[in-house]
Amino acid sequence: MAQSLIRNVDVLIVPEAGECHVAEAQDIHLTDSVITAIVPTGTPPPATPVEVIDGTGLLAVPGLINSHTHSPMVMMRGAAEDLSIDDWFNQRIWPMEVNLTPERVRVGARLACAEMLLAGVTTFVDHYFHADQIAQAAIETGIRADLAPTYFSSAGPEAIDAAIATTRELATLHPRITASLGPHATYTVSDDDLRRTADVARAEGLRIHLHAAETDDQTQASLDKHGVTPIEILDRTGVLDAGALIAHGCGIRDTDLPILARYADRTTVATCPKVYLKLAMGNGTPVKQLHSIGIRTGIGTDGAAVHNTLDVWESLRLLALTQKHQQNNAEWMPLSDTLSLATRHSAAAANQPTTLGVLEPGRQADITLLDLSAPHNQPLHDPRAALVYSVRASDVHTVLVAGEVVVRNRQLTKLDLAEVLADARSLAHTLVDLSQGSAIQHYAP
Numbered sequence: 001m002a003q004s005l006i007r008n009v010d011v012l013i014v015p016e017a018g019e020c021h022v023a024e025a026q027d028i029h030l031t032d033s034v035i036t037a038i039v040p041t042g043t044p045p046p047a048t049p050v051e052v053i054d055g056t057g058l059l060a061v062p063g064l065i066n067s068h069t070h071s072p073m074v075m076m077r078g079a080a081e082d083l084s085i086d087d088w089f090n091q092r093i094w095p096m097e098v099n100l101t102p103e104r105v106r107v108g109a110r111l112a113c114a115e116m117l118l119a120g121v122t123t124f125v126d127h128y129f130h131a132d133q134i135a136q137a138a139i140e141t142g143i144r145a146d147l148a149p150t151y152f153s154s155a156g157p158e159a160i161d162a163a164i165a166t167t168r169e170l171a172t173l174h175p176r177i178t179a180s181l182g183p184h185a186t187y188t189v190s191d192d193d194l195r196r197t198a199d200v201a202r203a204e205g206l207r208i209h210l211h212a213a214e215t216d217d218q219t220q221a222s223l224d225k226h227g228v229t230p231i232e233i234l235d236r237t238g239v240l241d242a243g244a245l246i247a248h249g250c251g252i253r254d255t256d257l258p259i260l261a262r263y264a265d266r267t268t269v270a271t272c273p274k275v276y277l278k279l280a281m282g283n284g285t286p287v288k289q290l291h292s293i294g295i296r297t298g299i300g301t302d303g304a305a306v307h308n309t310l311d312v313w314e315s316l317r318l319l320a321l322t323q324k325h326q327q328n329n330a331e332w333m334p335l336s337d338t339l340s341l342a343t344r345h346s347a348a349a350a351n352q353p354t355t356l357g358v359l360e361p362g363r364q365a366d367i368t369l370l371d372l373s374a375p376h377n378q379p380l381h382d383p384r385a386a387l388v389y390s391v392r393a394s395d396v397h398t399v400l401v402a403g404e405v406v407v408r409n410r411q412l413t414k415l416d417l418a419e420v421l422a423d424a425r426s427l428a429h430t431l432v433d434l435s436q437g438s439a440i441q442h443y444a445p
């Protein structure tokens with residue numbers, strides 16, 4: 001049992017309900033991977049700590065959670081710009097993904113993990129191919145991940161079987177790795193395959209992470225083709241009953257809300273607002289309506305092929321801004337609610353609502369320490385306002401995942417960043433090569 005201590009640090013407290021606040025001058029006691037106490041500085045620890053981290057002048061916040069991403073797509077950063085959503089998929093991304101290999105995915109995932117850890121992200125909820133390689137990158141770099149091996153119905157039953165088998169293997173691989181079933185979307189996976197996925201999920205206690213109702217156009221296309229909304233497809237195939245993380249949900253209609261409300265205890269939605277702005281996807285996720293029926297909403301980046309960063313600070317800032325704009329109400333999505341989405345709700349989206357997302361005894365010690373002394377955060381009238389509106393990823397000073405220091409004084413402790421960058425640069429051109437002339441899928445929802 002290794003004891004450690006973060007001494008004399010300010011701590012962001014995110015209550016279940018009500019306002020967030022900062023408790024000043026606290027000591028955070030850790031035993032192995034778990035927070036055991038948060039007490040005023042100077043309270044004697046129960047045992048002599050092996051490691052003491054000086055938190056003087058720093059603010060401790062729950063490690064950020066990227067609630068929906070495709071981490072290896074950092075390899076396509078900046079390679080698909082100023083395109084409609086149709087052309088983004090059909091002219092760039094799905095033709096590029098013909099080039100995926102285990103090695104290229106792993107190199108991309110290592111770069112993604114490096115970027116996220118340096119920005120204070122301690123967990124990412126991923127949906128991609130070669131997920132076993134992403135797991136190895138996560139284990140190596142010290143980050144926590146929930147991984148959903150992606151599949152399309154067009155790949156055939158054997159590919160689906162293989163993806164499901166990978167989910168099973170990942171679920172027991174490592175304490176920092178959890179796994180979800182990963183059908184791509186309601187428009188790329190048949191109802192029969194969704195039904196089968198839901199049956200596996202229920203029988204084996206797995207949850208399902210997929211894209212649904214990404215835009216209102218998708219919802220309208222589903223109504224025109226099938227007479228039902230994507231949410232109704234999730235209901236009739238048993239996906240909602242099994243428990244699901246729905247990426248985006250920008251096309252959720254008011255008539256879908258009573259359906260979703262029945263599964264509020266096991267449904268979460270991930271929202272990635274920069275993507276909706278950039279691909280002109282309409283109004284964004286109906287966070288307020290989902291709130292009103294008790295659905296928790298996590299914050300994510302989606303892949304860097306559209307988001308360009310895996311910076312969750314950017315996502316949470318854009319969430320607050322776009323929600324105010326969407327509701328035409330400057331009082332909606334206040335600081336505390338934004339921080340609650342980034343912490344408690346995002347922990348639910350990561351399928352770990354009781355172990356992650358909050359700094360309190362009994363939770364995992366996934367902790368980001370921020371240095372708010374830079375000019376863009378000063379003077380610091382309200383640290384919560386800095387967290388939502390002015391903090392930068394480069395203000396992240398130290399990061400712990402499961403009690404282990406993975407970033408110390410703005411440097412990764414477990415991998416050589418220069419090597420990660422060199423590997424990514426040497427392979428990047430192979431990922432964006434369009435010369436093969438084929439695609440892994442066609443976007444026609």
Ligand SMILES: [Zn+2]
Nearest residue numbers: 211247302303
């Ligand atoms: Zn996505």
